[in-house]
Amino acid sequence: AACNDDTILVTSDGGETWTVQTSGSGVDLVGVSVLNDSMVWIAGDDGVIVHTTDGGTTWTEQTSTVTIDFKSIEFQTEQIGWAVGKDGTIIYTDDGGSIWTQQTSNTTEHLYDVSFVDNLNGWVVGYSGVVLHTTDGGVTWTPQTSGVTYNIYRVAAIDATEAWAVGSQSIHTTDGGTIWTEVEVPCTITLWGVDFVNSDLGIAMANGGIVVRYTPVGVAENNESTPVVTLSQNYPNPMRNSTTIFY
Numbered sequence: 160a161a162c163n164d165d166t167i168l169v170t171s172d173g174g175e176t177w178t179v180q181t182s183g184s185g186v187d188l189v190g191v192s193v194l195n196d197s198m199v200w201i202a203g204d205d206g207v208i209v210h211t212t213d214g215g216t217t218w219t220e221q222t223s224t225v226t227i228d229f230k231s232i233e234f235q236t237e238q239i240g241w242a243v244g245k246d247g248t249i250i251y252t253d254d255g256g257s258i259w260t261q262q263t264s265n266t267t268e269h270l271y272d273v274s275f276v277d278n279l280n281g282w283v284v285g286y287s288g289v290v291l292h293t294t295d296g297g298v299t300w301t302p303q304t305s306g307v308t309y310n311i312y313r314v315a316a317i318d319a320t321e322a323w324a325v326g327s328q329s330i331h332t333t334d335g336g337t338i339w340t341e342v343e344v345p346c347t348i349t350l351w352g353v354d355f356v357n358s359d360l361g362i363a364m365a366n367g368g369i370v371v372r373y374t375p376v377g378v379a380e381n382n383e384s385t386p387v388v389t390l391s392q393n394y395p396n397p398m399r400n401s402t403t404i405f406y
Contacts, residue, residue, distance in 0.1 A: 161188035190231040202229035243270040284311035325350035
């Protein structure tokens, strides 16, 4: 976990205990990307990106080429990663962060989060309902219509077609972002984090320790068979003045 004042919290027991580390950067640290037990990248203010290959025993600062405040960072492999931040900034590396290059976002809104499902398909979200999508690793970023105007702080991509994003409420797509649908959550405060295990299970986090859980609500299938009733010809025919039908 990354915190203010260059503070890094590390756990090796699932969060039972935490150890405090510092990167030596001297800035507030915000976004964390944990690839495995050893490889971690953290992004923060003033364009700072720090990296460890030994689980945090030592941290090395990388040259991001920008000075804006970062908000999020994500690595898909030991080589390929993205970081996003203020003023529409998106940067990309394909060599583990030795060289970072800027990508064109076509927005000046602050960008708050990035989520990829592989090396090609991903989303970026930010202020004023901004949603950007790429299918080529960020060579091109396409704006999508989110249908909302509030700030979107986090996005969780499940696969190349499905993703969730949260802010004052949540939005959801199952078609790659062609259509985003707003989904109400049972609280009235801003959601700051979201993560999905799969399409059927996700959690979102808010201030005050509030955690909301998503599971889809389906209509139970009714397999009860409907009896078939047959009304046959009366016999004899012609019949008497009246007949009785039992059912």
